[in-house]
Amino acid sequence: MSRLVVISNRVPLPDKSGTAPAGGLAVALQSALEERGGVWMGWSGKSIPSREKPGLNIQEHGKITYALVDLSRKDVDEYYAGFANRVLWPLCHYRLDLTEYARKDMAGYFRVNRLFAHHLAPLIKPDDVIWVHDYHLIPLASELRQMGLKNRIGFFLHIPWPPADVLFTLPVHETIMRGLASYDVIGFQTAHDVENFAGCLKREGIGRELGDGLFEAYGHVFRADVFPISIDTGAFAQAAQNSQRNAMVQRMHKSLGDRDLIIGVDRLDYSKGITNRIEAFEHFITNNPASQGKVTFLQITPKSRSEVPEYEDMQRTVAELAGRVNGAISAVDWVPIRYVNRSIGRNVLAGLYRMARVGLVTPLRDGMNLVAKEYVAAQRSEDPGVLILSRFAGAARELDGALLVNPYDIEAVSNAIARALSMPLEARRERWNQMMPHLLEHDVSRWCTSFLDALAEHGETGKPRQPAGSDQAA
Structure with a gap:
């Protein structure tokens, strides 16, 4: 069985007894990681002076390696508080009146994703399965592809996905879409989100729907489907x-x-x-x-x-x-x-x-x-x-x-x-x-298993994965 590598903005570290923090998502992902062995990577929550080089803190708990990345205060301001939570979050929740796009925040967002990729790549084994979570890390697969990684990479969006008229107000919307197209499987919460995503691909001729949940965009075939998250x-x-x-x-x-x-x-x-x-x-x-x-x-x-x-x-x-x-x-x-x-x-x-x-x-x-x-x-x-x-x-x-x-x-x-x-x-x-x-019947464990099964199936039956290019606007 392939190792599982999970990447999220924050990592819920287990307590001293090795128990995952309360919460269905943390429990389900930790269970999947324990079963397969693997890595959980994300921001440590610590901010360091900008003059210091962000480090990687490795902690071993059983079969799971926790990899925590420190970020500079500038990184936190631009990547997290800036582009992720003052642009993408309100945009995906249809609040255009609250989006505050700044080019420096956009640059910080892509810079931190590149930082994550450079810390993550040396930890990856050839047959690892990579699962990226949420809007903070949309460009991560594209960064990993540029570094030559050919692993199966899935992405799950925990928040809504907006329709084309909303997304296209974002000056770098094509870069965001290109980033998503670098994944093998994209998971959304509802059929409406998938419809909105498909509409974004079609409106400007970015991609096309192939049927059975498969899409093609930027020379890459991938699956976009509904995986409603649940609780334990x-x-x-x-x-x-x-x-x-x-x-x-x-x-x-x-x-x-x-x-x-x-x-x-x-x-x-x-x-x-x-x-x-x-x-x-x-x-x-x-x-x-x-x-x-x-x-x-x-x-x-x-x-x-x-x-x-x-x-x-x-x-x-x-x-x-x-x-x-x-x-x-x-x-x-x-x-x-x-x-x-x-x-x-x-x-x-x-x-x-x-x-x-x-x-x-x-x-x-x-x-x-x-x-x-x-x-x-x-x-x-x-x-x-x-x-x-x-x-x-x-x-x-x-x-x-x-x-x-x-x-x-x-x-x-x-x-x-x-x-x-x-x-x-x-x-x-x-x-x-x-x-x-x-x-x-449809609890968080089933959600986790169904997504990973879809990612495994796409890797076996999908067309060959081609590295999707990356817009250099970042």
């Missing part, structure tokens, strides 16, 4: 069941009394629709006076990318909005919104999901959104809650038992909250039973 469903369901013994979960349950709980869990990001959601909850409370004092909305929102100005602004906006709503509709013995601006441990989170009557997952745009799947997995089969889900989340393509909403329509989300809270038990059970078997 069984383990998360077990964590939720065990959470009733957790002291923090017990305190939360006691503090709620007989009130119904609505829960939202999101990283602090403008794509998550948090302000729209708070406004929808306010609309629900205001227009349903009988609910006042009988329902609590818990919004958990850990801080994110504080070095990016838009995220600092959003943190202030969300806090002020939650405070305004609480000030307007609170009672002496009731605060409608509990806003928590820090991370909550996985086991506690599973317990909070389990006690919540409604899961409110309403991003404005999302590649998948695993919170929706976690909420469903955490529910009690005999008395499940109701998932309210944005139709613009990738999870909406799979979770057919959710109440789908347009997150921009405040009144519609408000009405969905009212419907969810009043839904009879049998209807809630029926909806949950539509979703849970699917999640148990």
Whole structure:
């Protein structure tokens, strides 16, 4: 069996006992690496003075070699905070108003990808299978091809892929497309993302569709297909069941009394629709006076990318909005919104999901959104809650038992909250039973295996891989 080499922007190192950090993706990838042996490479999270040469820190844990790259402060500013998160992230989430393209950031993005390639290439064996993750590292395969590597290289995009009219606003869109065409298999979250990608190839005659998921562009044949990511469903369901013994979960349950709980869990990001959601909850409370004092909305929102100005602004906006709503509709013995601006441990989170009557997952745009799947997995089969889900989340393509909403329509989300809270038990059970078997079958391990199988199959049956050229705009 070929070794597996995983490259991601950040690497979740195991703890001293060798256990992977909590989280389905880390567990699944570590399991695949343990089975096959291999390398996991990425940024160490450390920034060093620009005058110092970025080093490579190698750590061995069992059959896995962790290769951590230090980046200079300039690299972090341009590659990560700049082009990746102020250009590609908003662009892929259809927020052209927030893209701030700067040529120096673009140059830094390609420079760091080249740095990763130069550190990675000496570690690669001829039959290694390489799996690159997410928008930070789109050009990596092209850099490796230029260095002569002919290994099978796959890429998985965890976020949405935009349509041609959005992508083509990016001055270096062709360089990005050329980078993607250097991979053997490209994985997207939904069929809509694949359609958008195909449209980008066709619009300017960049490439053509060959059928059966195969495309040709820049002289290279590759596969682009749907591989919806998931969670470790069984383990998360077990964590939720065990959470009733957790002291923090017990305190939360006691503090709620007989009130119904609505829960939202999101990283602090403008794509998550948090302000729209708070406004929808306010609309629900205001227009349903009988609910006042009988329902609590818990919004958990850990801080994110504080070095990016838009995220600092959003943190202030969300806090002020939650405070305004609480000030307007609170009672002496009731605060409608509990806003928590820090991370909550996985086991506690599973317990909070389990006690919540409604899961409110309403991003404005999302590649998948695993919170929706976690909420469903955490529910009690005999008395499940109701998932309210944005139709613009990738999870909406799979979770057919959710109440789908347009997150921009405040009144519609408000009405969905009212419907969810009043839904009879049998209807809630029926909806949950539509979703849970699917999640148990299509868990994160299956996602991992299906992608790697596709990459192996393409290497055996696809046309010979030719190194795709690279635009020198970088």
